Structures are given as structure tokens and as C-alpha cells.
Amino acid sequence: MTALSVQGLNVVLGGRLVLQDVDLKLEAGDFMGLIGPNGAGKTTLLRSALGLVRRSSGTIEVAGAPISKMRQRVGYVPQRHEFAWDFPINVADAVLSGRVRRVGWVRRAGVADYRAVNEALARVGMTALRDRPVGQLSGGQRQRVLVARALALRPSVLLLDEPFTGLDVPTQELLTDLFTELSQEGQAVLMTTHDLAAAMHTCGTLCLVNRTVVATGTPDALRDAELWRTAFGIRPGSPLLAALGVS
Amino acid sequence: MLSPQEFVTDLFNPALSFLPKALFVALMSSAVCGVIGCYVVLRGMAFIGDAVAHAVFPGLAVAFVVQGNLVLGGAVAGVLTAVAVAVFSQNRRLREDSVIGVFFVAAFALGIVIISRSPGYAGSLQQFLFGSITGIPDEDLYVVAISSAALLVLTFLLHKEFVAVTLDRESARALGLPVFALDLALYIMVSVAIVISVQTIGNILVLALLVTPAATARLLTDRLGVMMLLAPLIGGFSALTGVYLSWSLDLPTGGTIVLAATALFLLAWTFAPRHGLLSRLWQLRRAAVHVHHAGHPR
Numbered sequence: 080m081t082a083l084s085v086q087g088l089n090v091v092l093g094g095r096l097v098l099q100d101v102d103l104k105l106e107a108g109d110f111m112g113l114i115g116p117n118g119a120g121k122t123t124l125l126r127s128a129l130g131l132v133r134r135s136s137g138t139i140e141v142a143g144a145p146i147s148k149m150r151q152r153v154g155y156v157p158q159r160h161e162f163a164w165d166f167p168i169n170v171a172d173a174v175l176s177g178r179v180r181r182v183g184w185v186r187r188a189g190v191a192d193y194r195a196v197n198e199a200l201a202r203v204g205m206t207a208l209r210d211r212p213v214g215q216l217s218g219g220q221r222q223r224v225l226v227a228r229a230l231a232l233r234p235s236v237l238l239l240d241e242p243f244t245g246l247d248v249p250t251q252e253l254l255t256d257l258f259t260e261l262s263q264e265g266q267a268v269l270m271t272t273h274d275l276a277a278a279m280h281t282c283g284t285l286c287l288v289n290r291t292v293v294a295t296g297t298p299d300a301l302r303d304a305e306l307w308r309t310a311f312g313i314r315p316g317s318p319l320l321a322a323l324g325v326s
Numbered sequence: 327m328l329s330p331q332e333f334v335t336d337l338f339n340p341a342l343s344f345l346p347k348a349l350f351v352a353l354m355s356s357a358v359c360g361v362i363g364c365y366v367v368l369r370g371m372a373f374i375g376d377a378v379a380h381a382v383f384p385g386l387a388v389a390f391v392v393q394g395n396l397v398l399g400g401a402v403a404g405v406l407t408a409v410a411v412a413v414f415s416q417n418r419r420l421r422e423d424s425v426i427g428v429f430f431v432a433a434f435a436l437g438i439v440i441i442s443r444s445p446g447y448a449g450s451l452q453q454f455l456f457g458s459i460t461g462i463p464d465e466d467l468y469v470v471a472i473s474s475a476a477l478l479v480l481t482f483l484l485h486k487e488f489v490a491v492t493l494d495r496e497s498a499r500a501l502g503l504p505v506f507a508l509d510l511a512l513y514i515m516v517s518v519a520i521v522i523s524v525q526t527i528g529n530i531l532v533l534a535l536l537v538t539p540a541a542t543a544r545l546l547t548d549r550l551g552v553m554m555l556l557a558p559l560i561g562g563f564s565a566l567t568g569v570y571l572s573w574s575l576d577l578p579t580g581g582t583i584v585l586a587a588t589a590l591f592l593l594a595w596t597f598a599p600r601h602g603l604l605s606r607l608w609q610l611r612r613a614a615v616h617v618h619h620a621g622h623p624r
Contacts, residue, residue: 126496129499129500130500131496131499131500147502150500150501150502151501151502153500155496155497155500155501157494157496157497161494161495161496161497162493162494162497163368163492163493163494166368166489166492166493166550167368167544167547167548167549167550167553168489168493168550169549172550173493176486176489176490176493176494177497177501179486179487179489179490179498179501179503180501180502180503182486184483184487185483188486212548212549214548228497
């Protein structure tokens, strides 16, 4: 089943065409890496998929219905600096805030909400720190809180914006394993990343973006150096190509 | 100087009926400002609070000139300015603080021009700017009580949404929360809290009620629930102390309340557990001793 479908997406920001005719399909169980150079529109594409960016044209559908109706099915993990870490709130309550719409206006969180929070905390290995103020957490712990907040919705699509930036290797591995597990359980996972080598290694599918989709496919199918040169403007013979195993 | 007992006697003296009224309004408004000020402090929107505080002035002036209800007039003007700021700051070319800078001074200027058209202008201007404990009409007591209760109920009902938006606007939008409407609701609540406080504390100093008790509470705790209980208590205590000192020493009420709140803030800044100056120095010292020992194994 198609978990997330982006069709004919055009986005104009500040009078500039940032994304042109983007088509993207994510099936349930896909773990896709969205890669491209700076300014390629990766974050804009992610935000468009969330329905946060005004589209000039194009449709975004989650499980066959427009995104505006399916927001509760999509988990979003923004870049870490988007979150107010100086806010006086503990880990469990920060994770609970992801369910604010599910709880509903004027209502208080119930048993189901706390159960979802506990489950999400357990998945990211933060149960022991549930009562700690978020301001006292390390970078890796903060990233795990943001992932748990998205998971607390039990989403069918998980969108992550640069989840590995600035993290140490153990945390990166913990999160990579988690994302792989989630996709094996049938969630569709889409993440933007700068770490090309890790993306080649861990993602089931890669999507090369430079203002439009340059190529999509399994890492093995993307071993044509010409594609990478088009998407990233990499020089022929660049050591990066060798590092990626692309010739 | 009056003793506290004499102050209580004065409060129940029928000839001084304005005094308990002033105390009631000061207590209510500082408590409400304390609660709502928590959002103001945590969102870093003190400047918006300042803007709204100044912006209620033309509304008060118009209400004064046409002999209408001051609270209502101020609320209308504050809300209009809040909406103007929210709408104009959608234009990304200007940062929000510039938009606020334009509108709040303009609103204040408008208020001065309007009030200059009314007779007895100098005296009433002073009263607006610096507050006064005399001349609070009975009907205002009801307006203050009802609007305070309404604000507290609204805060309670919208709390988790305000928290979600403050934590992370993008994710709140992605979840489908109406972020713009919630911002507007908060601005409106700030305007109303300010308007009910302007009477006793004055237009210039009202910002202190919104920011100082909440900032003091933030120094004392890492828990939002505790902060939102402490802030109104600190505000209320400042109001009580301020009214008492101003009455017994014949000092201006608004200024005295604000100085009382500031004194509490400085105390918290110095002595607060974990975040206070002394506690931080103590932690540094302990860390230094620790390093010293580690460097010299026995």
C-alpha cells in the first residue's frame, strides 16, 4: 500500500521555484533516504509532505487521503534546534505533547495516551530518564526525545529532518537500528540526511534530489556516477564517488 | 510607618473604602498576570507584552474622553494592536520586533493625542501612566473579577495547546494545531490581563507584573506546573506588600508593587536552588575541589 505519495509538486518560495515536478512514492515498510546538496530543497520537500508549505501545484496523500485529513498518521521529527530545550518540562511530558491533537481540545491525556508515551520512551531507550527536565539532556538524548514524541502518535509515516546531525556514533547506530526496525514493522520512514555513506549503507531506497527528483532506487541501482554528478555537481573522479562505491 | 495591624484596620474602615478595592484589583491582576506571564516569559515575548501594554493606552484614552468603560476600551485597543502585529508579522521581510516597534509607539502616540483633547488632561494622563489606588468604580471590581476568572479558565483549557506551540511551532503545525489562532488567543489574553492591571499599577509599569513574577518563578523551578503556581503567588505577595508600603509610607502604588516584585526577583536570582548565583558558585567550587583532589592522588 502506498503510505505517502507526492505528485506533481511545485513549490515557489520568495519568487523562486524551489521544487519542480516532484513525484515521490513511499510504500509501507520503505526506509528511504532523501539526499541532495545544500539548497536542493530536501527540507522543503519534507515540509511540503507535512502540508506545511504552500504548494503552487501538486497533491500530497497519506494512505490515499489528502494530508490535511491524515495529520494524525504522520510523525514528524524536526531538526533539533526547532525545539525549545530551555522550556521547563520533563521528558515524558515533552513526548506527550506529540499527542496534543489526539487527546483533543479541552480534554486531558488518558490511559491510552500515557501508554503510548511509555511505549515510545521504551523504543528509544529513554524510560529511565522520563522525569528529567529536557534542558539537562545531551544532544543524543534530545534527538531520542524528538523521535519518541513522533512515535507517541503511532504514525504510519515517519518523516525525519537530518536526524543524525551532530550525534555521536553509538546514538546514530541506535537510531538507525530503530528506524530499520520500524520500517520492518510496516512504517514508511523518510529521512533527509547529509551522511551519504551511511545512507547508502542503511536505507533501503535512496532519493536523489536537486530541485526535482534526479533518481530513486535501491543503493545498488544508483551506482551510476553520472547521477551523482547531476544531483550533487560532484567532479568526475571525486574521492566521494569512490567512498560511496560508485563508479 | 503604619504597622500591619493598622493597615488591616484601615482596610475595614468604611471611610477608606477605596483601599480594599484597590487591594482586590491589585491582587487579582497580579495573580492573573503571573499565570499568563509564564507563557510570556517562556516564549520570550516580553516585547509583545510591552507592545500590548502601550497599545491599550489609546483605548483607555477614548473610553476616558467618551466616559465609557475603561477596561472595555483598553481591551479593544490592545486586541486590535495584537491582531495588527500578528497579521503584519506574516510579511517575512520585516521581523516581528520591528513590526511591534512600529505599532506600539504609534498606538501610544495616538493615546496621547486623544487624551490631550479632554479637559483635565494632565492629571488623568498621570493616573493612566502611573496608576492610582483611588477612584476605582464598583463596576470595575466585577469586570476585573469576571475577566480574571475567564482568563484563568481559558488558560486551563488551552494549556496543553499553548505548551505544544511554545515547544515547537513547526511540529505543532504539522500536528494540525491552529498556531496562528492560538497566538492570537494568547495575545488577546495578555491584553486583557494588562488592561485589568493598568488601573492600579499604571500603563508604564504593567509589564513588570507580567514578566517579573514569572521570571522569578522560573528561577525557582524546572517544572511548569510549579512555575504557574509560584508566579501568581509571587505576584500576589508583591501586590500586597506594595499596596501596604505605598499606603503606609505614601509612595506611588505601581512603583512600590514593581519594586517589591523586583526585590523578590533579585532574592531568587541570588539564592535560588540550582539556578541561583550562590548555588552556581557553590557548584563551581565543588567541581574545583573535585578536580584538585583528582589531580593529587594520595
